[in-house]
Amino acid sequence: MTNRSVLGNSVPRPDALDKVTGGKQFPVNVVLPGMLHAKLLRSPYPHARIVSIDAGAAEKLPGVKAVLLPQDVPQRKYCPVYFVPTLAPSMVQDMLIMSDTVRYAGQPVAAVAATSAGIAEQALELIEVEYEELPAVFDPDAAMADGAPVIHAGTEKNVAVNPVISFGDVEAAFEKAEHIFEGTYQTQRVHTCYMEPRVCVVDSDVAGNLTVHSSMQHLFGLREKLAFALDMPEGKVKVIKPAYIGGGFGGKLDIGYIEPVAALLSLKTGRPVRIEQTRYEDFISTTRNPIKVYLKTGISKEGRFVARYAESTLDCGAHATHGAEVINVHGMFGILLTYPCPDQHWEGKTVYTNNIIGGGYRGYGSPQGAFAVESQIDEICEELGFDPVEFRLNNSYQQGDPHPFNPAAKLDSYRFQDCLQQAAERIDWSSRKPAGSDQGVRKRGIGLGCQPLWVSGCVGFPDIYEHSGAIVKLNRDGTADLSTATVDLGSGQITTLCMIAAEELGLAADQVRMTYADTDTVPFDAPSHASRVTYSAGNAVKAAAGEAKQRLLEVAGGLLEAGPDDLEVRAGMVCVKGSPDVKIRVADVVERAEAPFVVMTEEGPQPTNLAEKGTIIGLSSMAPPANPSPATVEFVEVEVDTETGQVDVLRVVFAHDLGKLIHPAGAEGQVEGGFQQGMGYALMENLVFDADSGACLSSDFLDYKMPTAVEMPVKIESIFIESDEPTGPFGAKSLSEPCVTVPAPAIANAIYNATGVRVRELPITPEKILTGLGRL
Amino acid sequence: MSLATFENYFLPGNGREVVALLQEYGERALILAGGSFVHGLAARDLLSGVDVFIDIQKLGLANIVTDPDGLQVGAMTRFTDFEKVPEIQNDPGWGAVKDALSYPPAQIMNAATVGGSIAAVCPYFDLPTALLAVGGKVKVESNTGSREINLKDFSTSLFESSLGVDEFVTGLVLPQPVSGSVSAFIKLATNANDLAIVNVAVQINLDRSGVCRSASVALGGGVNEITLRSAAAEKLLEGQKLTDELMKAAGTAVQVDISPMADHRASAEYRSAMASVLTERALQRAIARLTRSS
């Protein structure tokens, strides 16, 4: 009988009922007694020096309790990204909580705490700031030109980081190539559009200790960054783990202005201070960086990649933040490692401009790369007459190949070819018609996009935290409590981790409960990001559950007169292997372990066994053993209205090799949510900015368009190709991010197939399609 | 300024009180009907200087009266209730109104009011375009009593109406379409909770031989500062048989009357091109109703 009784079955999410009845545990609902509300004053200018600030009138407004100005704020430059040490050499430390220099329109220059948000907002209008405007630049190419305004002193041509990676001899390889293709692909600035705003409540005590509630993706990162920015010992900062947050997607993967500002205002007033951002403030707090990719590819006569050259220019805006790392992930997983190619050269530039700052977003540089690489493959196949599926099959890594990123490991569970073949069959690829051949006003087309190689976490990458930990404690009613620092972003991390613990312990999924945690009480965990939780945190949870189980079997062994190795746990019972009738309830074992050592009997006090006493508990804190790569393929069918340029997505077939499927409904949810974000990126999402001031013009969802349930295809078909990843928890590897990466190129290629129009700049708006059709 | 700073909220029980409040607070006051557009206005800094809400939900203006001359619709009628009126559902002459009410998301259907939709004078709304095509009058009240304003004359410029400072909208009068009328509406938008990039409503009346006796073609969604009628298209259609070619030509004819706006949602060129496409499609949709009803 298999020992996998929990995994592979969909279960109700433990947080679901709470959420559909109001979600009272969302951080946005945290209310503390005596709480003040703070608001930030933001600069209207993109580049300026603050000459003076007069907050006298604001301070006098009844209800105002404290005002914070740049001179009240520690001037310690930091990198806000959670998953790296604050002073990581590969990152850039260029941020201040408040500065006397403004580098983008919307940068906070002052803050007010008051008894209501309305009063705080009125007070902001009373603050007089005198600015000396400085010349600003919004285009990365212009920012790199001679004579451009200097945004951060000490940088050359406003380039924050400039990675270059080469394999082989690319010039010689191009000379030998049969065909050469080149193109420039541009992506736009988008927001993750998490539903719960960034919000925090920070409290302080008389000794200056801070307690922090926040909607964020990383407890320990927030503690580290906050302590650093405020120049405090980390031990004085406690971050409370929210039971869940209302979405993150990488958009809450760095400390914002709100947490340090609320902390300083709390220290000033001795009261808890709450800051909730408006949707507009969220739009300008974190975005996916636009990247322009120039891509040149050499192809052999047989249709193999023989040479590749790429230049990527990333607009990081006023501060580097994630841009220093996004560019690397983009170069590696978006371009260089997508398909084997012996000779390659890539150069990335993360460029400062006076635009708003970037941030993390599912895929982390890969969507920008995939749009270029996968669109260009389609162009190559169209021109040279190759079938795009065959072409990719002939150019891909094979299962068992050395891992291209870490040659010490092998692509053991890699199933890219299966993904391609099964999905192609499901969409009926062979029925695809030549580009633009459909008759009539509405034309249909099929296209595909791939993420041939991805990660399960970040082990092996310089400067990136990856370890996880967990505590598993058995209760006397036979259930277990699991505590970890892993934040559930809404994607079902709680469910998955409870299922893994239940599987290991031999309990039912609903017998394991995710419980309270804060930075004082549980081991470090890296953030919920990078497709890592199931694999990395899953391994840690399995280890902690395994330790608790070992103790359980030891105690049970004493009672059943068997060695722990001869026992197993099944359906809440510890039994002797091979003799299922010799058994004892888990609850009874725990009860026994926690019962008093001496029990009173009719014969008087009787000692039991001292060695079996104590809570049955397991603890882990560990790095994951490896970084296995999944592969992803997506086919999309679209219909284009050639009079209006509007695109309907009719059908989606997604295939992914995820090792072992742990929670089927959760996995499908990842694919569907990812498609929604990827489709928005492809067709409509775009933050827009004033050309003169760089100010963001998109203020809410009336301006910023993303697909609603109405635009979504009726059905998204997920094919999960299972295999046993030897290093994964119960054979699992990762899923999340490629779901977002593949839709844009798949849709772009499907639109080409429908209309013959190739758009190399996202989003592919109706106007661009009509222009391509010569109708505008 | 966000809504957090609003200090004064009034819930008057009759029209006289509303007028008195409007007189007292003038430009500082905002009538609050369904409230569905207030956040949109605030987020775009369009409420500066406004800090008083006058909520008119207690005025009893949510009734609908049907008589042989047409419909009398109270200003506070919610979209959902308006949509359910049998005449709106069944009379092909009011098809444009029915179509326009098929687009808004559920939250807007339940919150938005007919009066608010008209009074906001926002060219991106759908219902006003449909109403302009089918024709009607806006009932308004002030301290001098009540009067009616032709829908065609109600909007004066972006967000501005011909209402006086102490006037507010109490209802809408829609005349019964003459028999042989069909109408339809079409909206172009990016997603299901978007305002129109372009929208077009038409109402046509055909005689037995299929010749167009009268036509109205209304366009909104930023093809102009305010929703407008295209006299050029209407003139082209009147007295003619509605062939495919003629409907296409009517689409082209609207170009004479529109002056599209460019903004971050669409270029003027795109709006202009779509005005023609949508006009032709709205006419086709209206004609299809004729075939079905005859």
Ligand SMILES: Cc1cc2nc3c(=O)[nH]c(=O)nc-3n(C[C@H](O)[C@H](O)[C@H](O)COP(=O)(O)OP(=O)(O)OC[C@H]3O[C@@H](n4cnc5c(N)ncnc54)[C@H](O)[C@@H]3O)c2cc1C
């Ligand atoms: C997400 C979203 C989607 C939408 N989609 C659609 C759509 O698909 N189709 C569509 O047609 N519309 C749509 N709308 C617009 C919607 O129809 C309007 O917001 C609504 O009609 C306004 O009516 P209200 O009662 O909510 O007005 P309110 O928001 O209360 O007021 C709007 C304005 O009108 C004024 N006002 C209201 N009533 C009166 C009155 N009786 N007398 C004088 N002044 C008054 C107010 O002072 C205010 O200036 C959408 C709006 C949103 C926010």
